[in-house]
Amino acid sequence: MNTKVLNELSRQSLRALAASLRDGPLSSGLTRYPLQQISGSRASELEKCLKFLAEAGMTSSQVALLVEAVEDATADTPNLSDVVDLVLSGPEVAGVPTSDTLAILRRLIDEATSEVLLVGYAVHQGKQVFGRLAARMDEKPELRVWLCLDISRKQTDTSLSQEIVRRFAHDFRGKHWPGKRLPELYFDPRSLSENRDKRSSLHAKCIAIDRRVALITSANFTEAAQQRNIEAGVIVKYPLLVERLVGYFEGLQTSGQLVGCSLK
Numbered sequence: 001m002n003t004k005v006l007n008e009l010s011r012q013s014l015r016a017l018a019a020s021l022r023d024g025p026l027s028s029g030l031t032r033y034p035l036q037q038i039s040g041s042r043a044s045e046l047e048k049c050l051k052f053l054a055e056a057g058m059t060s061s062q063v064a065l066l067v068e069a070v071e072d073a074t075a076d077t078p079n080l081s082d083v084v085d086l087v088l089s090g091p092e093v094a095g096v097p098t099s100d101t102l103a104i105l106r107r108l109i110d111e112a113t114s115e116v117l118l119v120g121y122a123v124h125q126g127k128q129v130f131g132r133l134a135a136r137m138d139e140k141p142e143l144r145v146w147l148c149l150d151i152s153r154k155q156t157d158t159s160l161s162q163e164i165v166r167r168f169a170h171d172f173r174g175k176h177w178p179g180k181r182l183p184e185l186y187f188d189p190r191s192l193s194e195n196r197d198k199r200s201s202l203h204a205k206c207i208a209i210d211r212r213v214a215l216i217t218s219a220n221f222t223e224a225a226q227q228r229n230i231e232a233g234v235i236v237k238y239p240l241l242v243e244r245l246v247g248y249f250e251g252l253q254t255s256g257q258l259v260g261c262s263l264k
Contacts, residue, residue: 002052005045006070013038014071017046021064026050028060083238087217090230101219101231106132108209108235112143117208117246118183119148121201124222126176134179146184148249148258150202152191161192169263177263186249186258202258205233208246212239 006014016038020026025034030050035043053063089101109116109132116133123129137145151168153161165187172185190200205221208214217233236242252258 003049005039005042005049006067007074009039009042009046011071011074014067014074018064018067018071021060021067026060030054078238083236085235085237087215087233087235088231089219101215101217101233102129104215104235105129105207108207108213108215109133109136111213112136112209113140114143114210115208115246116143116145116210117148117206117249118145118221119202119204119206119249120221121150121203121205122220122222123149123172123176124220126172126221127178129221130176131178133183134177134181137179137181137183141181144184146186146253148186148202148204148253150191151187151261152201153193153199155196158194161189164192165261169261173263182263185261185263186253187261188252188257189259206245208242211243211246213237214242214245216245 009017017026020034020038025031030047032043032047035046035050039046050063053066058066086097087101087104088096088098090098092098116136118133133145137143149172151165153159153164157164159167168187169185173182177183188200188202190198191202193199205219206214206216214236215233216236217231219229219231219233236245249258
């Protein structure tokens with residue numbers, strides 16, 4: 001695309017280009033020196049772009065308006081590093097930053113003020129993994145915490161679905177949840193189907209804080225996954241995307257595709 005270079009110049013270069021086109025050296029025609037001053041090694045690309053716009057019938061003032069619009073749009077576009085970052089856990093590799101998934105999880109929880117959505121598949125040694133979340137609930141009475149977890153029927157289990165859910169709730173309260181206040185808990189009832197071909201798993205693993213930041217990860221909510229395993233994930237710090245993530249699980253819950261499990 002002939003105008004691609006405009007999207008790749010810095011905001012400072014775009015401002016200088018617009019000023020030069022409006023009433024500076026480039027207002028009277030294209031010359032190499034001001035283009036090099038403005039865009040350095042991209043001068044040839046920029047020259048081709050400006051020639052293309054001129055041949056399309058645009059005046060220098062009109063091109064200046066276009067450049068200013070690109071600069072304004074760039075100002076509203078966040079840097080990638082401000083929106084998403086990798087969370088890699090496991091043995092260290094030279095030149096590749098790694099982190100402790102559990103430490104990241106706890107840091108995010110410490111920032112929560114209104115809502116925490118936690119979605120997970122496997123839970124083990126939950127009192128250690130969920131300790132900070134339970135403490136945050138006690139610190140913040142207004143904090144809503146809702147969990148979406150996998151409650152599944154084991155291959156040889158012929159119990160009623162209600163009994164499997166009751167046992168899960170009993171084990172969760174006694175073995176995995178260390179706090180005084182209890183979270184809301186939801187599950188996919190299809191995972192309890194007696195027909196193996198119709199069973200599903202709630203296999204997603206993520207946590208969303210106040211609908212503004214989320215960690216999406218391969219790590220289950222177990223001590224091994226959070227601290228010892230090789231795991232990969234991303235932190236998303238773009239509220240629009242986080243809102244979509246939370247909205248999906250909220251939609252599953254309100255439509256009855258995820259159902260509640262009483263922990264009381």
